[in-house]
Amino acid sequence: MNPEQVIKRPIILTEKARSLSEGTNTVLFEVARGANKIEIRNAVQALFKVTVIGVNTLVVRGRMRRMGRGVAKTQNWKKAIVTLKEGDKIQFFQGSQE
Numbered sequence: 001m002n003p004e005q006v007i008k009r010p011i012i013l014t015e016k017a018r019s020l021s022e023g024t025n026t027v028l029f030e031v032a033r034g035a036n037k038i039e040i041r042n043a044v045q046a047l048f049k050v051t052v053i054g055v056n057t058l059v060v061r062g063r064m065r066r067m068g069r070g071v072a073k074t075q076n077w078k079k080a081i082v083t084l085k086e087g088d089k090i091q092f093f094q095g096s097q098e
Contacts, residue, residue, distance in 0.1 A: 003043035006035045010092055011079065025084045033059070033078045040080045051085035 011017045011028040020026045031040055037055040044052050058081075062074035084090070 001032065001035060001039060001043075003046045006032050006039050006043035007047060008032065010090075012092060020081065025086060025088070027082050027084065027090055029080045029082060031057070031078050031080045033076065035078065035080075037080075040082070044082050048090045050088040050090060052082055053085055054083040056081040056083075 008030040011030060012021075014028075017028045020028065027044075029040070029044070031043075035043075037057060040055050040057070041052045044050065044055075058079050060077050060079055062076050064071050064073055
């Protein structure tokens with residue numbers, strides 16, 4: 001898989017993502033469900049030019065949602081918690097001062 005196919009999007013607007021990025025040097029990503037930790041590590045290093053120390057992954061199970069009179073299940077997706085080397089940083093917005 002290409003690095004662009006492995007990393008789908010960063011997760012930055014949740015409380016957990018914000019607390020992890022402030023407390024430790026970690027970043028959360030939504031990744032392809034078939035990607036393993038080695039592929040995720042290589043993709044982050046290739047796309048953002050940083051050094052990755054560790055990768056933890058988890059599969060977020062889909063929830064049951066109402067669709068009119070019936071119910072449907074949202075898709076499962078995979079989340080990766082990537083720990084960066086001390087001093088490395090990923091800026092997702094150009095105007096950010098952190």
